[in-house]
Amino acid sequence: MRSYVCLMILFLLACHVGLAQPVYLKSDTETLNLCPLVSVYADPAGTRSFDQVRQQTFIPHRQQSFQFGFSKQVFWFRFTLDPGTAPKDRQWYLLWSDGLRDRIDLYVPQPDGSWSVLKGGLMTPAAQKAYKGLFPAYSLGAVTRPQTYYLRLEASESINGLLTLLTYQAYIDSLPGSLAMVWLVIGIQLLRVFYNIILARYVQDSSFRWYVFHTVIVTASVLGSFGVTGNLLGNYPILASFFNVAFFELMPATYTLFIYSLLSVRRHYPKLRPVFFGIVAVSVLQLVCHAFVPRMFLLQANNYLFLFTEAFLIAICSHALIRRVPMNTYLLIPCFITLVPFIFLNLRSLGVIAYDWIYPLIYATNFLEIVALALVLGKIIEAAEQKRLATEKALFTEKVEAEKLVELDALKTRFFTNISHEFRTPLTLLIGPLSDLVQRFPAEELYRIMHRNASRLQTLINQLLDLAKLDNGQLKPxxxxxxxxxxxxxxxxxxxxxxxxxxxxxxxxxxxxxxxxxxxxxxxxxxxxxxxxxxxxxxxxxxxxxxxxxxxxxxxxxxxxxxxxxxxxxxxxxxxxxxxxxxxxxxxxxxxxxxxxxxxxxxxxxxxxxxxxxxxxxxxxxxxxxxxxxxxxxxxxxxxxxxxxxxxRPESAEPVMATSFPEEATHQPVVLIVEDNEDLRTYVRSILNPYYRILEATDGQAGLDQARQAVPDLIVTDVMMPVLDGITLCRYLRQDQATSHIPVVMLTARAALDDRLQGLGTGADDYLTKPFVAQELLVRVQNLLARQQVIRAYFREQVIRPAGATAARSIPEPVFTVQQQAFIDELYRQIDLQLENVEFDVEGLAKSLAMSSRTLARKLNALLNMTAGEVIRTYRLRHAAELLKSGLSPSETAYRVGFDNLSYFSRVFREYTGSSPSDYVRQLKEPSGQE
The missing domain is CATH 3.30.565.10 (Histidine kinase-like ATPase, C-terminal domain)
Structure with missing residues (x-):
């Protein structure tokens, strides 16, 4: 029992220090997976020498493949081969399944005790590599005695690979099949990209072309993953390394641009445009960062960016499908067929999953994508055919309409010709008698105006006849x-x-x-x-x-x-x-x-x-x-x-427009006529001159200046004028407090309802179409001025009526404009702010209203028929009556409303109410005393 425990302790100790059992080769060994049979040591900084590494503790791996995430560590693999029962002259090869790692160096022991280094990897120049081709395959020669080997692996990317021992014959036998499979996949990739490029040449669809651009980038990335890029640039390893990852880093950008075009994001998802452009910017920025950021960090960040992009695009496309956003839905099929395996690839690179079937899945989906594109192509051809038919129909319709327009134009020309001939007879009967009247009455200006405009009408008719003759070929040089x-x-x-x-x-x-x-x-x-x-x-x-x-x-x-x-x-x-x-x-x-x-x-x-x-x-x-x-x-x-x-040269003297009037005519209202046509202006003046004082302006800007200077009682304006048209003139008048109350009558040749509504909508009070009847113009002007009189009387009564007095029944409440009421309210507010200020006068009121005292006087005269001084005094007296009614003494009331002279206050208050302040207070108290 004791000996058994000792053996177990020695076994565990051997495992701990990495004394793994040698790999015994058998006579029937042809291919052997070394991954579970090797020991691993991770050099944290990657700076230790080979001799130092040999002294370190190696841990048995015991896994069927090597799976390491992104790390700065350099991995060392150690294994011992014992010829065992295998023939001593058998030749052996060591194969690493991935040639894209930065450096893959194999340390082989020599009979004299030294070590030879077989170099490989992406960052090793082609001339220094111990192998040729896409994958690292190192020749070990014959294994005649137990020998220990070391494999140094340095990588900027995550590590997913196999270490396989093969006999020379097995290596030779597997090489054609492996190469055939590799080139088959490469061929499928190239076939797909050329297929798409040819289609893009003829398919006039922007989203499909963005998809083709994306497949070009994907194909370049796949070729890099097979080592094709590294082999083509084998003598320039840094450049090969950059291009090997550059296309993979661009894939989030090309995916995003394709979906952006497919979904018409500018129209359907405008708020998400910054997200799309942000993904593209970050993806492209990674290429620039290669100059100063370690490659490993960029590759790791790109995997996270790729996962975010994939999740975002799947979500937005799903939402678009649910909302039924108009798009070429069939293009999503080949796109998502290739998108799904790349999700697994990113997850495996980040160490989340560890599956070996991801690359076969990518190859299979690439083939399926080509099949799916046949369906897409069919739909694109169908859409193009429908578009062609729609275009032919539109061209036919346009041709028919053009023929109708030609026919209509000919009909219009005949109509103008016929009607122009008909006009000549009545025009002759007008121009002839008018010529006689001009000669008999040379001082009558209206006859000259009538003759001049009749001649103008004849000129227009002659022009139309000339055009008709030109169309008919009747006019010859x-x-x-x-x-x-x-x-x-x-x-x-x-x-x-x-x-x-x-x-x-x-x-x-x-x-x-x-x-x-x-x-x-x-x-x-x-x-x-x-x-x-x-x-x-x-x-x-x-x-x-x-x-x-x-x-x-x-x-x-x-x-x-x-x-x-x-x-x-x-x-x-x-x-x-x-x-x-x-x-x-x-x-x-x-x-x-x-x-x-x-x-x-x-x-x-x-x-x-x-x-x-x-x-x-x-x-x-x-x-x-x-x-x-x-x-x-x-x-x-x-x-x-x-x-x-x-x-x-013209006459140096400028025409003088009347801005002042004789004393005997000052009681008449002032009407401003704004009209650029001199004849029409003269005609309107002749209609209104017997009843009103007339001001004239030749264009809208001059009319606006005249209105601000003279503040007329009414404005008659044309719509079509140079410098400033009638619509804009009316808008400016309504925006200016000094002129906002002035009624405006518009004259225009356009009689459509929309035209009238536009004129009235800018603040015009009346709208008269040309030609108009003189009596109608006169009546409309009289009605507007009468309405102004009613508004003036109403506002005046509101100002001068003492507090608590009953309004006069003879003055009904008129309908007045918002601008008029707003001006009165602002007027009261400014006086109220300065109510106790004794020195507040007309100048102060004008300044507070942003007007000149002259303009204010004309404005108040037009609205209230009162001077500014009368308005201030009356408002103060009305407020004084309210204060006396509330119980204040006459002397305190006088000071509260801006009177510093009590006798003057008593006198003007008597004029305003008919009684002195004391009597006014006594009269207010008498009813309560009687009770």
Whole structure:
């Protein structure tokens, strides 16, 4: 019994110090798994020499494979081989199953007692490796006596491998099968990636292309795991090591980008975009960190990142499937087929699980992925076919609609032609008698306005007829000889008075004094007239319009340049289209039909010429027309210094808009007319002038300035005006306390319900469409001013009525605007804040309301028909009555409401209530005394 115990103690001690039994080889041993038969020692820092390691304690492994997580330790394996009954001349090989570890060095004893080192591993240059091929296989030679071997293993990644002893014959026999399996898997990987790349060339689907990009990265990673990358870059081990892991580190990014595209995250999951971009950024950042972070830490972190990415993508895809988010669902099948085994691979790398079937699972799923892609391809082809059919249907529909539009355009052209011809007869009967009336009554301005606008209407009709003739091919060039220089000068001179009236400088420069040529005078006149009229319309006062003409032997170059508003780049290509307007809304700054420039282009084309437009928004526009002309003999050019320059300068005096009125007319309400069309402004003035004082403004900005300065009783404004349109003008008026109470009547040519609602929605009080009846305008103005009178009387009665007095029954409570009530409330609040301040006066009240005293006076006169001083005094007296009623003495009340003179307080209080403060208090007490 004692001897048995001693043997057990010796056995345990032998196990503890690592004295494992030698591996006895048998005659039938061909292949042997050495993993459970070796002893292991872990060098913590990896700095101990071979001699030092030999003195350390080795622990028996006893496991069927080596499974070690991420660690800085260097692992040493020791085993002893005893030839036993095996033939002494049998050759043996030692095979390590994984060639991706950093260093795998085998220490082999020599007969003289020394040790030889067979080097291997990814970080060992190819020239120093003891083997060739993908996997470390070391030749041990013949084992004739018991020998101890040491294997040093250094790795930045987790270790999962086998150590196998094979005879030479077994090694030779297994090599073809192993290589065949390896290259079969590699072939499947390459087949898959090339297959996908070819499909991506023809499949116009962004998510599928992102998936193909992902499979390229996955394939590169798998090739690295088989040692292909290491062998290709065998002489550059550091570079091989980097590329071997770089593609694996990029896989979270490519997975994420594919799902991002597939789910249309920007539209369906916008709040999760930072998570997607964060994963991509971290994944790519790992590559940069290789320069200064140990490789082991990056690989470990990448496994955690990969697990997070996989969990996140599975969760978001599951949610998308439940929500039925529109996507190519079939693409998820091959994606998740390959995603699942990578989850197990990451878990095994982190030491969570220890299964050897993970790599076979990856290979199998890669093959299944190719099969699944056939289904995906079929669905993609089906979707592409449906899209093609939908496109063909859309093209057919578009073709039918285009034919209808052409037919409709022809119908519209015929309609305009017919209706224009019908218009000519009544226009003739209007223009003729109006011409007679202008001659008989030259002082009557309305007759001139009527004649001028009837002529304008005739011009528009003629333009429409010209377009119709051009469409029908009835308009032909009519070339006649003439002096182009003189003809153009006459055409430009025709606009001299219009330019002067608008305070625009018009100039003409021609580089010849005479140029006799054959040209179409009528069409040239229409071209020049439309271009100059357009330039003047879009140029504000103080600007300029320049006309330059240069003559060549066979061409005329006409340039019209203005300093007007300019045209935005997005509108410039369409300005020559018929009926095109830069802003088709009712807030467009200028009136127009979109016919003039379209006619100009058609006429230029008819004359075989060319027209171009260059413009810069806010800086002006230049039109350049090039027309072929037939120069006749006898025409000599003039030197540039002698070029004819005809300046057309406007009158220096600016038109004066009335801002003051005769004394005898001060009792009349003030009406501000804001209208850029001079004729219409004159007409509106003629309607209102007999009953009201009139102020005028030529555009919205001038109207806003006039309103703030004069504070009129009512404003009549057009909607379409330069600088500031009527809608914006009304909005600014309502936002300004000084003008928020002024009623606004809008005039516009648009009568649709939406247009009226938009105008009324900005604060306009009434909306009148053109053409309007003079009596209707007059009645609407009278009604608005009468309503203002009611509001004025109501507010005044509220201010001057003593506290406790009954409101006058003759003054009903009106419907007033929020701005009016807000101003009255603010007025009371500011006075109340300074109620005890004796020095608080009109200037102080105006300053507290952010107004000038003049503007405040006009505002209070319009709302209350009271001065600011009267309002302050009346508010104080009303508050004094309330204080006296509450029991305060007259003297204390006077000081509480800002009166420092008791006699003055008594006098004004008597004027306000009809009794002195003492009598007022006594009257309040009398009813209680009678009781």
């Amino acid at each position: 009519d070339l006649q000889p003439g002096d182009l220089v003189a003809d153009i000068r006459i055409r430009v001179f025709a606009f001299e008075s219009l330019a002067a009236a608008n305070r625009i400088q018009l100039s003409l420069t021609q580089d010849r004094s005479a140029f006799i040529a054959g040209y179409d005078s009528d069409k040239l006149e229409k071209i020049i007239t439309n271009l100059i009229a357009n330039a003047l319309k879009f140029t504000s006062a103080g600007g300029s319009v320049t006309v330059k003409v240069s003559y060549r032997d066979a061409a005329l170059v006409l340039t019209v340049t203005d300093t007007g508003t300019g045209i935005a780049p997005e509108h410039l290509p369409f300005i020559f289209d018929r009926f095109y307007q830069v802003d088709a809304s009712q807030r467009r700054g200028y009136e127009g039909t979109g016919v003039g420039l379209a006619l100009v282009r058609e006429l230029v084309r008819l004359l075989d010429g060319d027209i171009k437009a260059d413009s810069q928004l806010g800086a002006g526009t230049t039109f350049t027309v090039t027309l072929p002309v037939q120069a006749l003999s006898g025409t000599e050019p003039v030197a540039e210094a002698d070029a004819v320059v005809v300046p057309v």
